[in-house]
Amino acid sequence: MLHPKNSHLMFLTRKVEFSASHVCANPAWDEAQNRRVYGANANPNGHGHNFVLEVTVSGQPDSVTGMVFDLRELKEILNREVVEPMDHRFLNREVAPFDRVVPTTENLVIEIWKRIDPAIRGEGVRLHNVRLYETADLFVDYGGEA
Amino acid sequence: MRLTRRYRFAAAHRLDSPALSPEENRRLYGKCNNPFGHGHDYVLEISVEGRVQPDGMLVDREALDQLVESQVLRRLNHKDLNRDVPELVGVPTTENLAQLIEGLLQENWTLVPRLARIRIAETERNTFELEAVA
Numbered sequence: 001m002l003h004p005k006n007s008h009l010m011f012l013t014r015k016v017e018f019s020a021s022h023v024c025a026n027p028a029w030d031e032a033q034n035r036r037v038y039g040a041n042a043n044p045n046g047h048g049h050n051f052v053l054e055v056t057v058s059g060q061p062d063s064v065t066g067m068v069f070d071l072r073e074l075k076e077i078l079n080r081e082v083v084e085p086m087d088h089r090f091l092n093r094e095v096a097p098f099d100r101v102v103p104t105t106e107n108l109v110i111e112i113w114k115r116i117d118p119a120i121r122g123e124g125v126r127l128h129n130v131r132l133y134e135t136a137d138l139f140v141d142y143g144g145e146a
Numbered sequence: 147m148r149l150t151r152r153y154r155f156a157a158a159h160r161l162d163s164p165a166l167s168p169e170e171n172r173r174l175y176g177k178c179n180n181p182f183g184h185g186h187d188y189v190l191e192i193s194v195e196g197r198v199q200p201d202g203m204l205v206d207r208e209a210l211d212q213l214v215e216s217q218v219l220r221r222l223n224h225k226d227l228n229r230d231v232p233e234l235v236g237v238p239t240t241e242n243l244a245q246l247i248e249g250l251l252q253e254n255w256t257l258v259p260r261l262a263r264i265r266i267a268e269t270e271r272n273t274f275e276l277e278a279v280a
Contacts, residue, residue, distance in 0.1 A: 026201065037201055039208060102202035106147060110198070137152035140204070141193075145147070 007060040011128055012068045014055050016078045018087035020095075021048040022103040046090060051108075052133040053082060055116065059125035069125055081115040105134040109142040117144065148262055149204045150193040153214055155223035158185040159238040162228075183226065188240075189267040190218070190247070196259025205259050213257065217250045240266050240274045248278055 024041035025034040034042035041047070055078060059068040089095055091103040101107050109132045120127040133139040160183040161175040171179045178184070192214055194205050225231055227238035233250070236242050244264050251261050265275040 024202070037206075104198075104202040106149070106198045106204050107202045109147070138207070139150050141148040141150070143147075 007063070009058060009060055010068050012057050012059075012071070012074075014057075014071065014074050014078065016053050016055075016075075016083055017050060018053070018083050019048060019050050020086050020089050020091050021046040022091040022098070023047075024102055024104055026102060046092070049134050051086075053078070053112065054129075054131040054133075055112075055127070056129040056131070057120055057125060058128040059122060062122075069120070069122060074120075077116055077119045081119065082112055105132055105138070105140045106142075108132055109140050113142055113144055147198060147204055148193045148195045149259070150191050150263075151207070151210060151214070153190045153192070153219060154187060155190065155219050156185060156187050157222050157225050157227050158183045159227040160184070161237050161239060163237050183228065186268050188222075188243075190214075191263070191265040192251070192261070193263035193265070194257065194259040195262035199258065205257055209257055213251065213254060217254050218247050221250070240268045240272070244274050244276050248276060252278070 022041075023044060023046045024038040025031075025044065026037075029037075031042070031044065055074070057069045057074065061068055086095055091098040091108075093099065095103075097111065098107075101111075109130050112132065113127065113130050116130075117127045127144065129141055129143050131139055131141045159178075160180065161178040162171050163174070166174065192210070194210065196204055198204055221231060221233070222243075227234055227243070231238075231246075234242060234246050244266050247266075248261070248264050251264075255261060260280065261278040263275065263277055265273060267273045
């Protein structure tokens with residue numbers, strides 16, 4: 001039996017992967033300055049990563065379904081908003097707004113947050129954290145703060 | 147926003163408290179009290195917190211790497227924590243190691259974002275984590 005009074009706030013995380021290439025460079029700067037700021041990431045022809053995305057949703061288990069959020073729906077949101085548009089793409093050339101915003105991992109998590117947050121809906125349900133691994137040794141966490 | 151970078155170092159230690167008798171040390175620390183010491187491949191995660199700068203980054207990765215390399219990895223990598231690291235006060239547990247790393251980084255911190263969190267995995271099964279003092 002599920003007692004509504006014992007319904008705890010929980011965090012549910014789903015992981016997806018996508019591979020994409022990018023160049024981290026400011027078009028207003030010359031190549032030397034871009035190399036100073038972004039290092040090898042500024043190589044004009046780009047390079048790729050196997051990005052790993054972990055999306056965490058918070059909420060209380062629904063008294064009828066026993067779920068915080070429908071995992072199938074979350075999977076569809078992540079596929080529609082992130083994987084389909086970004087997987088096997090050159091971010092700077094094919095995925096807005098990265099034609100004008102430098103696609104650092106920081107700017108990527110902000111964009112991913114903007115894309116999926118409106119779709120995470122339900123009573124007491126909210127998008128809690130977006131974590132994006134650029135490599136196993138570097139990741140960024142974002143909670144939607146300004 | 148937080149950015150986390152992962153580093154690795156190998157070091158030896160022996161857990162033995164001068165405040166306890168040899169028998170008490172053996173009982174408390176078990177195998178970790180072996181007189182000749184033992185080692186681990188530590189995995190260290192450093193998290194920084196702040197705002198994205200106009201260049202699209204929270205932190206200059208190279209500056210962070212250099213700070214961790216000069217203050218932490220150079221001091222600890224392939225060292226005996228009991229003998230080679232005089233800054234490490236007390237028993238060289240991973241708890242004390244995490245606090246030492248926080249102090250070393252805070253004292254020499256010149257980066258824009260603040261130090262937010264230190265996490266050390268002593269093995270894949272034992273992990274220690276602290277939130278840095280703001």
